[in-house]
Amino acid sequence: MPVAAGIGLRAPHVARVLAERPRIAWLETHSENLFATGGPFRDAMDGIRPDYPLSLHGVGLSLGSADALDTAHLRRLREVVDRYQPELVSEHLCWGALGGRHSNDLLPLPFTEEALQLVVSRIEQVQDALGRQILVENISTYLRFEGSDYTEWDFVAESVQRSGCGLLCDVNNIYVNSINHGFDPQVYLRAMPRAAVQEIHLAGFTRKDNLPVPLLIDSHSRRVDAAVWKLYAEAIDLFGPVPTLIEWDQDIPKLEVLLDEAAHAGEVLDARRALAA
Amino acid sequence: MHAAPSLLECQRRFMAALYAPEEPGQVEAIVGNGLEPAARLRIYRHSCEAIHTGALRTTYPAVLALVGEAFFDQCASGYRRVHASPSGNLQAFGGHFADYLETLPELRTLPYLPDVARLEWLRQQAILAGDAEALPNAVFERALAVSESTFMLHPSVQRLASPHAILTIFQYAMAPGEEGLQLPDTGENVLLWREDGEVAMTTLDAASFACIETIAHGHTLAVANAAACAIDPAFDLRACIGSLVQRGLIVRPTSSPGTKESKPCQ
Numbered sequence: 001m002p003v004a005a006g007i008g009l010r011a012p013h014v015a016r017v018l019a020e021r022p023r024i025a026w027l028e029t030h031s032e033n034l035f036a037t038g039g040p041f042r043d044a045m046d047g048i049r050p051d052y053p054l055s056l057h058g059v060g061l062s063l064g065s066a067d068a069l070d071t072a073h074l075r076r077l078r079e080v081v082d083r084y085q086p087e088l089v090s091e092h093l094c095w096g097a098l099g100g101r102h103s104n105d106l107l108p109l110p111f112t113e114e115a116l117q118l119v120v121s122r123i124e125q126v127q128d129a130l131g132r133q134i135l136v137e138n139i140s141t142y143l144r145f146e147g148s149d150y151t152e153w154d155f156v157a158e159s160v161q162r163s164g165c166g167l168l169c170d171v172n173n174i175y176v177n178s179i180n181h182g183f184d185p186q187v188y189l190r191a192m193p194r195a196a197v198q199e200i201h202l203a204g205f206t207r208k209d210n211l212p213v214p215l216l217i218d219s220h221s222r223r224v225d226a227a228v229w230k231l232y233a234e235a236i237d238l239f240g241p242v243p244t245l246i247e248w249d250q251d252i253p254k255l256e257v258l259l260d261e262a263a264h265a266g267e268v269l270d271a272r273r274a275l276a277a
Numbered sequence: 278m279h280a281a282p283s284l285l286e287c288q289r290r291f292m293a294a295l296y297a298p299e300e301p302g303q304v305e306a307i308v309g310n311g312l313e314p315a316a317r318l319r320i321y322r323h324s325c326e327a328i329h330t331g332a333l334r335t336t337y338p339a340v341l342a343l344v345g346e347a348f349f350d351q352c353a354s355g356y357r358r359v360h361a362s363p364s365g366n367l368q369a370f371g372g373h374f375a376d377y378l379e380t381l382p383e384l385r386t387l388p389y390l391p392d393v394a395r396l397e398w399l400r401q402q403a404i405l406a407g408d409a410e411a412l413p414n415a416v417f418e419r420a421l422a423v424s425e426s427t428f429m430l431h432p433s434v435q436r437l438a439s440p441h442a443i444l445t446i447f448q449y450a451m452a453p454g455e456e457g458l459q460l461p462d463t464g465e466n467v468l469l470w471r472e473d474g475e476v477a478m479t480t481l482d483a484a485s486f487a488c489i490e491t492i493a494h495g496h497t498l499a500v501a502n503a504a505a506c507a508i509d510p511a512f513d514l515r516a517c518i519g520s521l522v523q524r525g526l527i528v529r530p531t532s533s534p535g536t537k538e539s540k541p542c543q
Contacts, residue, residue, distance in 0.1 A: 032366040037407035038432065040474035060365020066285035073365050098292045101361040103325045104332070104370070107291065110306075114284050143317035144308040147281025181310060208320075213311035217320070 001053050001087040001199070001243045002026055005265035007258045008057075008247045014044045016255055024259065025266075026053035026087070028245050032060050034080045045084065055088040055199065055245070056081060057168075060102070063122045063136070064095035064109045074129050081130055088199055088243075090135040090168045091126065093119060093159055110145035111155040116162075123163035135198055136160065137168035140176040140205075140218035152177065153191035160196045167192060169239070170201040171232045172224065176216040189235050197239045202232060202265060203247040220249035224261060233268050240276070241269045282306055294318055295325045296358055329357040329370065336371045337397045339450035340378070340390060352378065368405060372398060389441035393450070396443050396467060399435035400476045403469045406433040411525035421518060424499035428492050428518070431526045433471035436490055440464040444480055470526055477524075484509035485517045492518075506542035514541065 004025030009017060016022070027048070033041055034056070061073055081089055094106040109115045119136075127134055138156045150158065160167045169192055178185035204222035208215040224232075224246070236242065246261040282290070287306060294301045300315060300322065307314035330353040334341055341349045356377045362370040375394035384390050409431055412420075420426040437443065442461040449458040466486035469478045481489070488505035492498070498514065505512040521527050 032368070035366045036368065036405035039405045039471070043474060060367070062365055064284075066283075066288045070365060076366075095288060097365060098288045100363060101292060101296070102363065102365055102370075103292065103295055103321075104328045104362050104365065104367050105321065105325045107288075107321065110281060110284065110287055112281055112284065118284060142320040143314070144310065145281065145287060146306045146308055211312060211316070215312070215320075 001055065003241045003243055004269065005244045005246065005262040006053070006055070007262050008245060008249070009048075010249065010252050011041070012252050013255045013258075014041065014048075018044050018047050021051055022255065022259070024052060024262070026055065026243065026245075028055040028057050028088075028247075031056040031058040031077055031080055031089070034084065035076050049084055054084060054086040055090065055243075056084065056086040057137075058089075058091040059106070060096065060104065061091050061126065062096040062102070063091055063093065063126070064115060064119050065097050066095070066118065067098055069122055069125060070097070074126060077126075078130055081132070088135060088166075088168075089130065089132065090137055090199065091123075092139050093136045093156060094139045106139045108139070108141040108143060108145070109155075111148040111150040111152060112145075113149045116150065116155060116158055119159050120162045123159065123165045127163070127165060133164070133166055135166040135168040136163075137170050137201065138173050139170070140173040140180075140216075142180055142215065142217075144181060151183075151191075152181075153188040157191050157193050160193055165196075166198040167196040168199040168201060169197050169235065169242075170203075171235050172201065172203045172205060172228050173218060175225070175228045175231050176205050176218050179214050179216050185231055186234060189231070189238055192239075194239050197242055200232065200235060200239075200242050200244040201247055202228060202244060202261070203249075220247050221251045223257070224264075229264070229268075232265070233271075236268055236272045241272050244269065291318075291321075295322055296361065298358060326354060326357070328367070329353065329362060332362075332367045332370050333374060336401050337374060337394055339397055339447045340374075340394050342450040342453075343387065343390060343393065343446075344384075348383075352381065355381075368401070371401075374398065389439070389443060389446055392437070392439040392441050392443045393446055395439075396437055396447055396469075396478075399437055399469050400478075403433045403435050403471050403476050406431075406471065408432070409528035412522065412527045412529055414522065416529075417518075417522050417527060421498070421515065424502070425497045427495055427497050428521075428527045429529050430489070430493050430521070431470060431528050433469075434489075434493070434526050435469040436467070436486065436493065437469070438464070438466045438486060438490075443467060444478055447478075470524065472524065482509065484512040488512070488514065488517050489521065502542070510542050512542055 002025050006026035009027045009029045096103045174185045174188045202224045203220045205216045206219040244265045304314040333353045360373045375391040379391040442465045444465050444467045466481045484505040488501045491501035491504045502514045
């Protein structure tokens with residue numbers, strides 16, 4: 001994957017990317033969008049893929065479900081990975097389903113030894129099934145469970161180190177959680193296994209008003225906040241330049257806005273390179 | 278401080294709270310940190326409901342237009358509690374929405390609505406279906422001459438017969454004209470398929486619909502022709518199958534072992 005800034009490819013931009021092939025360092029799409037065996041999105045991706053490095057980002061595998069992985073979902077993911085041969089494949093460090101009932105949301109795990117052992121075994125199961133390393137992403141959360149054995153950052157780091165997967169470090173999620181749960185995001189960043197960081201995500205959040213405590217919602221609906229840009233620069237200082245993605249999933253703007261955000265991330269990467277030179 | 282429940286128990290409670298019609302009062306094992314635990318859980322309840330409602334709105338735009346946003350969201354909220362999402366792939370959610378609408382007493386004045394929903398679900402199946410190579414004309418001509426031939430329809434082909442004018446209603450719901458819709462008295466048989474990346478739909482006469490339905494079930498041309506001729510003695514098998522071939526909707530013969538020739542209605 002080029003060490004540059006890419007964008008998440010979403011439906012409103014597919015036709016334009018297909019027709020104009022704008023200059024974008026790389027693209028990411030949700031793996032599940034390619035689960036259908038035909039149709040316009042798959043046709044478009046078949047056309048786009050040769051011209052862009054690609055990351056497949058899963059939102060529905062539910063690595064942390066206490067009962068079992070959905071093997072049909074995993075099998076379909078394998079077929080999609082085989083077809084598109086993406087540079088990166090990622091999933092979320094979360095759960096989302098139980099007993100065949102799916103929330104289709106990214107739900108928080110308790111930071112317990114039991115949960116840690118489960119997600120490590122699941123990451124290994126997925127890597128075995130796909131025959132390749134995957135990345136896992138730290139999620140944004142709005143609650144914590146009692147009885148934690150780990151801090152969130154130690155839980156993330158241990159998951160990565162014990163399973164041998166890579167880390168998709170979502171800097172916006174770290175910032176959102178630092179506000180929602182009251183911790184220093186730099187402590188989180190410094191706890192990340194640097195060599196494992198293979199991708200960074202950036203997105204915009206919204207503030208939830210009229211609550212007794214500050215709360216941020218990871219809405220992916222606006223430009224990256226200034227505080228997150230600052231934390232991103234600190235992350236790049238720590239990790240070195242890393243492929244970075246702009247995510248935008250609600251109130252999706254014109255492609256130019258995403259490209260502008262990606263250009264900003266590219267400037268941060270270039271500045272770090274210039275410093276190292 | 279509560280003892281941490283097992284992961285399974287923790288997730289059971291969480292999932293139950295996400296789907297419960299009423300907000301849970303006492304929530305154990307969640308750290309409040311300045312907020313009521315229930316308020317933190319509420320964020321997930323709203324998010325999960327918004328995701329599922331949004332998915333149904335995307336799949337069922339005509340139903341949404343016909344009943345309005347507020348009632349649609351109420352239906353969506355009830356639906357997800359009866360028919361939970363079965364997959365991590367959201368495209369699989371909503372397959373029983375038509376059946377659910379049929380159970381709602383409030384919708385008895387809109388008897389066509391479940392079939393409009395069925396049409397919309399089939400539209401989604403058509404758009405997501407796999408691809409297949411169209412049957413070359415020459416092969417079609419040879420196969421058509423043999424009454425024991427069977428044909429494979431393109432995977433995107435879907436069919437729906439309704440006692441209501443569902444295609445007319447769907448089109449009106451999606452693009453209402455300035456004048457109101459005069460509902461036809463008769464039902465409509467609809468054929469759906471994917472064409473140039475979009476869903477195409479047309480109504481069919483009853484005989485053609487029966488013919489295509491019979492072929493779709495794997496029966497021979499002779500059986501399909503008989504089914505159609507029982508409805509319309511003037512049925513033209515060649516014209517019916519030819520229209521499918523023109524649209525690239527016949528993809529390959531699965532067998533043509535016999536030598537009996539196809540015959541018109543007798």
